[in-house]
Amino acid sequence: MTRIFFLLTGLLLCSSAAWCGETFELPPLPPPEEFGNIVINRNSTRNGLLPVVFPHWKHRTKYTCRVCHTELDFNMKANTTEIREVANRKGKYCGACHNGKKAFKLNGNCDKCHSGDINSGSEKFAEFSKNMPHTSFGDRINWVEALKTGVITPQNYLKMEPGDLPFDKDLVLEAGWGGIVPAVFSHKTHMGWLECSSCHPDIFNIKKKTTAHFSMAYILKGKFCGACHLKVAFPMDDCKRCHPGISRN
Numbered sequence: 001m002t003r004i005f006f007l008l009t010g011l012l013l014c015s016s017a018a019w020c021g022e023t024f025e026l027p028p029l030p031p032p033e034e035f036g037n038i039v040i041n042r043n044s045t046r047n048g049l050l051p052v053v054f055p056h057w058k059h060r061t062k063y064t065c066r067v068c069h070t071e072l073d074f075n076m077k078a079n080t081t082e083i084r085e086v087a088n089r090k091g092k093y094c095g096a097c098h099n100g101k102k103a104f105k106l107n108g109n110c111d112k113c114h115s116g117d118i119n120s121g122s123e124k125f126a127e128f129s130k131n132m133p134h135t136s137f138g139d140r141i142n143w144v145e146a147l148k149t150g151v152i153t154p155q156n157y158l159k160m161e162p163g164d165l166p167f168d169k170d171l172v173l174e175a176g177w178g179g180i181v182p183a184v185f186s187h188k189t190h191m192g193w194l195e196c197s198s199c200h201p202d203i204f205n206i207k208k209k210t211t212a213h214f215s216m217a218y219i220l221k222g223k224f225c226g227a228c229h230l231k232v233a234f235p236m237d238d239c240k241r242c243h244p245g246i247s248r249n
């Protein structure tokens with residue numbers, strides 16, 4: 001009885017934080033408009049330019065995390081990715097989008113990225129966040145709710161969107177060595193059963209073509225096609241279905 005009494009008073013007192021004993025040293029939070037803004041400065045100031053400021057809020061309205069952190073190879077640690085001006089110009093990293101097609105191009109827009117100001121874009125943020133569902137911390141935008149209610153519809157893949165791909169065209173997967181009849185893969189057939197994420201990017205990476213690593217040895221270990229074509233989808237014995245040109249079976 002007394003035990004229960006102490007337990008109850010303990011719980012009551014605990015609702016005033018000072019009595020709980022347990023306090024956590026949380027890192028200080030930046031103001032909402034700067035939350036998720038990353039300063040990138042591996043080579044900028046060294047080359048006479050201001051550091052780059054990358055705003056996550058702006059980008060996550062349009063792309064899911066995996067677009068950048070899987071497809072485009074940005075690390076999830078600031079200043080660890082070797083983003084270089086030349087790479088951007090070749091269409092890698094920022095340049096995968098900042099090419100005047102998906103987003104503003106590099107030329108003539110140096111200061112938009114090399115702003116050196118972690119607060120840059122704050123007016124746009126204020127305008128944007130007014131119409132978003134709210135929470136209490138960080139950038140104070142409830143992104144889960146925003147996604148669920150369709151206020152934002154970020155793209156899950158960059159290089160393609162279902163619909164604007166030649167999915168009717170079969171992919172011809174060439175063997176690593178010469179003289180081997182290629183395997184044929186049809187997106188269309190598979191999409192009757194699966195979705196993009198069943199295979200991309202975990203089983204097949206789109207950007208770094210998996211093809212060079214396809215081999216029957218891997219497939220038979222359950223990788224690539226073997227993730228399905230050993231146990232559930234028709235098994236590997238049916239050579240001809242994947243290699244229409246093969247003479248056997």
Ligand code: HEC
Nearest residue numbers: 040041042043044047052084085094098106107109110113
């Ligand atoms: C879309 C954003 C963006 C734009 C626009 C942009 N840059 Fe960059 N740039 C970057 C990023 C990110 C880095 C890597 C920053 C770092 O590590 O310091 C970078 C790095 C650089 C570097 C450092 C040296 C190197 O080899 O990487 C130079 C020089 C540079 N940019 C020049 C320019 C010039 C000149 C322009 C305008 C013609 C420009 N950039 C426009 C994003 C941009």
Ligand code: HEC
Nearest residue numbers: 038040059060063064065068074075076077078079080081
């Ligand atoms: C348009 C591209 C893009 C999108 C989309 C994106 N990020 Fe990033 N993220 C970056 C870049 C660029 C960096 C900095 C990488 C570097 O400097 O090496 C970064 C860095 C990070 C970091 C490290 C922060 C730090 O201070 O070290 C985390 C964590 C992170 N991102 C998480 C996410 C999450 C979670 C999402 C989805 C909600 C997301 N990112 C969406 C491009 C993106």
Ligand code: HEC
Nearest residue numbers: 052053054058063093094096097102103104112113121124
């Ligand atoms: C996956 C595509 C994608 C990648 C990768 C990407 N951006 Fe963007 N970025 C966009 C789009 C789309 C916009 C908004 C449209 C526009 O402003 O042209 C944008 C806008 C911006 C803005 C303007 C924000 C504002 O206040 O309006 C900055 C700054 C920026 N990006 C910097 C970067 C930097 C730096 C990198 C690389 C570290 C990068 N972006 C990589 C697509 C991308």
Ligand code: HEC
Nearest residue numbers: 173174175180181182183214215216225229236238239242
């Ligand atoms: C589920 C589809 C699938 C089936 C079934 C299949 N293969 Fe393959 N096979 C592939 C793919 C994909 C590759 C890699 C691309 C290529 O070499 O054409 C490959 C590669 C090969 C290669 C090239 C060398 C190697 O080891 O990668 C040979 C030889 C081969 N297959 C023979 C066969 C034979 C014999 C059968 C029947 C016993 C068979 N395959 C059944 C998909 C399949």
Ligand code: HEC
Nearest residue numbers: 160161162171185190194195196198199204206209210211
């Ligand atoms: C059953 C598995 C599977 C599914 C589901 C799937 N893919 Fe693929 N996809 C592949 C394979 C295998 C390749 C060839 C990979 C390689 O060559 O490395 C590929 C390649 C691609 C490529 C590169 C094409 C080229 O010509 O280089 C794109 C783009 C792509 N897939 C987009 C999608 C999209 C979008 C969806 C959903 C609508 C999807 N895929 C669903 C297996 C799949």
Ligand code: HEC
Nearest residue numbers: 183184185189193198203224225227228232233234241242
């Ligand atoms: C995520 C699972 C999955 C992966 C990975 C996968 N497939 Fe399939 N595939 C299926 C399913 C399910 C079917 C429907 C037929 C069945 O269940 O036997 C199918 C059917 C096929 C067909 C029959 C097409 C037709 O019109 O009859 C071929 C050929 C084929 N797959 C080749 C491949 C090749 C080649 C790869 C690897 C590059 C691959 N598949 C990877 C699940 C998969």
